[in-house]
Amino acid sequence: xxxxxxxxxxxxxxxxxxxxxxxxxxxxxxxxxxxxxxxxxxxxxxxxxxxxxxxxxxxxxxxxxxxxxxxxxxxxxxxxxxxxxxxxxxxxxxxxxxxxxxxxxxxxxxxxxxxxxxxxxxxxxxxxxxxxxxxxxxxxxx
Numbered sequence: 311x312x313x314x315x316x317x318x319x320x321x322x323x324x325x326x327x328x329x330x331x332x333x334x335x336x337x338x339x340x341x342x343x344x345x346x347x348x349x350x351x352x353x354x355x356x357x358x359x360x361x362x363x364x365x366x367x368x369x370x371x372x373x374x375x376x377x378x379x380x381x382x383x384x385x386x387x388x389x390x391x392x393x394x395x396x397x398x399x400x401x402x403x404x405x406x407x408x409x410x411x412x413x414x415x416x417x418x419x420x421x422x423x424x425x426x427x428x429x430x431x432x433x434x435x436x437x438x439x440x441x442x443x444x445x446x447x448x449x450x451x452x
Contacts, residue, residue: 316350316398317343326359328408335406335419341449342423343401346441348389353426354403355419363407376410379418381425389427401426420445 317340321332332355339353358366360376368374370382385392385399392399404422406415413421420442429438 317348318352318398319355320352321355322357324356324358324362324405326361327357328359330357330408330415332357334416338416338419338446338449339404339423341452342420342445345445345448346390346424346427348399348401348427350392350398351385351389351401352398353401353423355422356403356405357415358405358407360407360409363405363410366405376407378407378411378413379422380405381422383426383428414446416449417442417446420449 319336319339321336323330323332335355335357339355343349343351343353363376363380364374366380367377370380381402381404383402385401389399389401401423404419404426406418406422408415411418424438424442424445429441431438
């Protein structure tokens with residue numbers, strides 16, 4: 311079993327979501343995990359409709375409109391130091407709304423994963439977005 315086999319991505323389409331090929335999103339999430347030092351974990355990845363994204367964004371962020379990506383961390387920031395005995399950490403969930411996306415969905419998947427492991431572009435000096443670009447370029451160069 312390879313390192314990438316230790317990252318389980320539970321990907322699905324939400325109710326009413328546009329048909330989307332989930333395989334490239336899953337591969338980008340797994341690749342991003344390896345790039346940030348997460349060797350084993352589970353991640354939820356859901357492609358949602360604009361209505362579902364607007365409802366979730368309204369409930370959790372007070373902004374009742376569809377946005378491109380939301381992340382809901384669980385164990386994410388601690389995943390790199392997670393004990394090897396016992397179950398793998400649950401990084402959290404990434405929600406993507408294709409209709410609200412300005413960026414490629416694979417970029418949004420990486421963006422969401424970085425938020426799950428503790429990066430925050432709203433408070434750093436550009437490190438998260440630079441890392442995101444590096445990961446996306448490296449993933450696409452493979």
